[in-house]
Amino acid sequence: MxxxxxxxxxxxxAGKDVFPGxxxxxxxxxxxxxxxxxxxxxxxxxxxxxxxxxxxxxxxxxxxxxxxxxxxxxxxxxxxxxxxxxxxxxxxxxxxxxxxxxxxxxxxxxxxxxxxxxxxxxxxxxxxxxxxxxxxxxxxxxxxxxxxxxxxxxxxxxxxxxxxxxxxxxxxxxxxxxxxxxxxxxxxxxxxxxxxxxxxxxxxxxxxxxxxxxxxxxxxxxxxxxxxxxxxxxxxxxxxxxxxxxxxxxxxxxxxxxxxSNIEPQVAFPHTVDNTRNITEAVGVKIDQVYIGTCTNGRIEDLRVAASILKGRKKASDIRLIIAPASKEVYLQALKEGLINIFLEADATVLPPGCGPCVGVHAGVPADGEKVLSTQNRNFHGRAGNPNSEIYLSSPAVAAASAITGYITDPREVLK
Missing domain, CATH: 3.30.499.10 (Aconitase, domain 3)
Known part of the structure; x- marks a missing residue:
């Protein structure tokens, strides 16, 4: 076998043949x-x-x-x-x-x-x-x-x-x-x-x-x-x-x-990762904060996708847009490619490399009742530092598109 x-x-x-269990x-x-x-x-x-x-x-x-x-x-x-x-x-x-x-x-x-x-x-x-x-x-x-x-x-x-x-x-x-x-x-x-x-x-x-x-x-x-x-x-x-x-x-x-080929953009609703829905069921949810980064989606490929959507645009005035590269190498590459300039010109806040708002320790803890759209991997109660807030999970494309409108938005409408 x-x-x-x-x-x-x-x-x-292990130095020998091993078997499940x-x-x-x-x-x-x-x-x-x-x-x-x-x-x-x-x-x-x-x-x-x-x-x-x-x-x-x-x-x-x-x-x-x-x-x-x-x-x-x-x-x-x-x-x-x-x-x-x-x-x-x-x-x-x-x-x-x-x-x-x-x-x-x-x-x-x-x-x-x-x-x-x-x-x-x-x-x-x-x-x-x-x-x-x-x-x-x-x-x-x-x-x-x-x-x-x-x-x-x-x-x-x-x-x-x-x-x-x-x-x-x-x-x-x-x-x-x-x-x-x-x-x-x-x-x-x-x-x-x-x-x-x-x-x-x-x-x-x-x-x-x-x-x-x-x-x-x-x-x-x-x-x-x-x-x-x-x-x-x-x-x-x-x-x-x-x-x-x-x-x-x-x-x-x-x-x-x-x-x-049958997959559409996905959004995981609070408060479990498996509470996923197609983007059509999520469009229009009002959000207060967007976070692009983490060990899940803070790589240069992710930042390029976000920048392609945010370039020449501004975030919605009533939301906070936070972006954090996953490593110093990613940060340096983003600087070389001009991505950081695009983020700042879109009125984003760019954090140093690290976990930041994902673990709810600092740098982006939401207020009571606020909704966060994040590229992180978990949306449990209190994950962002406040159990009285809600976390929605998405790709960097959904996050960037939503940062512009202030509502969860289908990125395909913006990427046209």
């Missing part, structure tokens, strides 16, 4: 935390009396970046001191979001990557087994270079055809989550395949893998191809490329086919 992509990677890292100990290629989860990891690392990190280990200060209050500043200091005492590398304020930097600089096809953040699964777009774990698990990965886990079964998601005009990767993953539900793939691997993935850029694949966890999945993974190789080359890592794909006779728990 052949193996899925996940079974192949975990077999290599089996508990294994796996070697780890990369482990990381961010400033929300990192302090507990450091505490557990010290409690277990580890002296130095064994795996490639990173620390990111991206959630409260820069710190908005003294309590968070103290946790940042704790993380900086940890990195001074160990071989862990730190990415401090302004460098960007962990998942984006991992994709740019570290994730390799065939890797096992663990992070104390649920959206670690983003790196699956590069053919890595990448998954979120608890802070204590990451302390063990830091200290031992290994983790234990259960081998997930795999759902094969066959993407067919090509996306229509005005429809993007965010719409694909929202459509899938709406189809199977927020718990429809709990502790499963989503393996994306089909001729449709050839038409998806690496940045689009990162968006899809990023939100696999919103369907409960352990990982969202793509096979590698020329798009993977090109992305690694752009980031001066062409030597990291290798072919990763499932065997033809691999066994899947479920097979789901999606015709991309």
């Amino acid at each position: 052949g193996k899925t992509i996940v079974e192949k990677i975990l077999s290599q890292h 089996e508990i294994i100990v796996s070697n780890v290629d990369l482990a990381f935390v961010q400033d929300g989860t990192g302090p507990l990891t450091v505490d557990q690392f010290n409690y277990l009396n580890f002296k130095d990190v064994e795996s490639k280990s990173l620390v990111f200060i991206d959630h409260a970046s820069p710190s908005p209050r003294k309590e968070l500043s103290n946790t940042h200091s704790k993380l900086r001191n940890f990195c001074k005492k160990t071989s862990a590398n730190i990415y401090d304020i302004g460098e960007g979001i962990s998942h984006q930097i991992v994709a740019e600089k570290y994730a390799k096809p065939g890797d096992v990557i663990v992070g104390a953040d649920s959206h670690t699964c983003t790196a699956g777009a590069l053919g890595a087994f990448a998954t979120g774990m608890g802070s204590t698990d990451i302390a063990l990965a830091y200290g031992l270079g290994k983790v234990w886990l259960k081998v997930p079964g795999t759902f094969k998601i066959i993407l067919k055809g090509k996306l229509p005009f005005g429809v993007y990767a965010k719409d694909i993953i929202l459509f899938l989550i709406g189809m199977i539900g927020a718990d429809g793939a709990t502790y499963k691997a989503l393996e994306f395949s089909g001729d449709g993935i050839k038409n998806l850029s690496m940045e689009s694949r990162l968006t899809i893998s990023n939100m696999a966890v919103e369907a409960g999945a352990k990982v969202g993974i793509f096979p590698t191809d020329e798009k993977t190789k090109e992305y690694l080359k752009i980031n001066s890592r062409e030597k990291d490329y290798k072919e990763i794909r499932a065997d033809d006779d691999a066994n899947y728990e479920k097979i789901i086919e999606i015709d991309l």
Whole structure:
């Protein structure tokens, strides 16, 4: 019997053939935390009396970046001191979001990557087994270079055809989550395949893998191809490329086919990600704030789409438009291309690279009763920092078009 992509990677890292449902100990290629989860990891690392990190280990200060209050500043200091005492590398304020930097600089096809953040699964777009774990698990990965886990079964998601005009990767993953539900793939691997993935850029694949966890999945993974190789080359890592794909006779728990040509722009209504609707059902909802950015949609491709809509236009006078590049590299590229000028001329507020309003810590907490349209990955009660507000999720195209009108708007009407 052949193996899925996940079974192949975990077999290599466990040193034996592995099967779905089996508990294994796996070697780890990369482990990381961010400033929300990192302090507990450091505490557990010290409690277990580890002296130095064994795996490639990173620390990111991206959630409260820069710190908005003294309590968070103290946790940042704790993380900086940890990195001074160990071989862990730190990415401090302004460098960007962990998942984006991992994709740019570290994730390799065939890797096992663990992070104390649920959206670690983003790196699956590069053919890595990448998954979120608890802070204590990451302390063990830091200290031992290994983790234990259960081998997930795999759902094969066959993407067919090509996306229509005005429809993007965010719409694909929202459509899938709406189809199977927020718990429809709990502790499963989503393996994306089909001729449709050839038409998806690496940045689009990162968006899809990023939100696999919103369907409960352990990982969202793509096979590698020329798009993977090109992305690694752009980031001066062409030597990291290798072919990763499932065997033809691999066994899947479920097979789901999606015709991309039938997908319309999607909007997830409050307060669950699987509360998705076609744009026609969302048009006209009055909004108070638009946020374009995050580890889901803060890449240069996303900013280009937003800029193509906002160029020569102004945001509606009664809404706030906030934009945050996902990393310093993205910010620099956006500056070179003139995208930041377009945003500022549209009266947007441009934040430094980081998570910002997505996690509701600072830089855009809404007021009671306000509605936020965001390109982030979650819209739970209180996610933006106020449980008395509402969050709608969309692609950067829907967000940018809606920023102009002040109402949720079909981007195809603006992109004509």
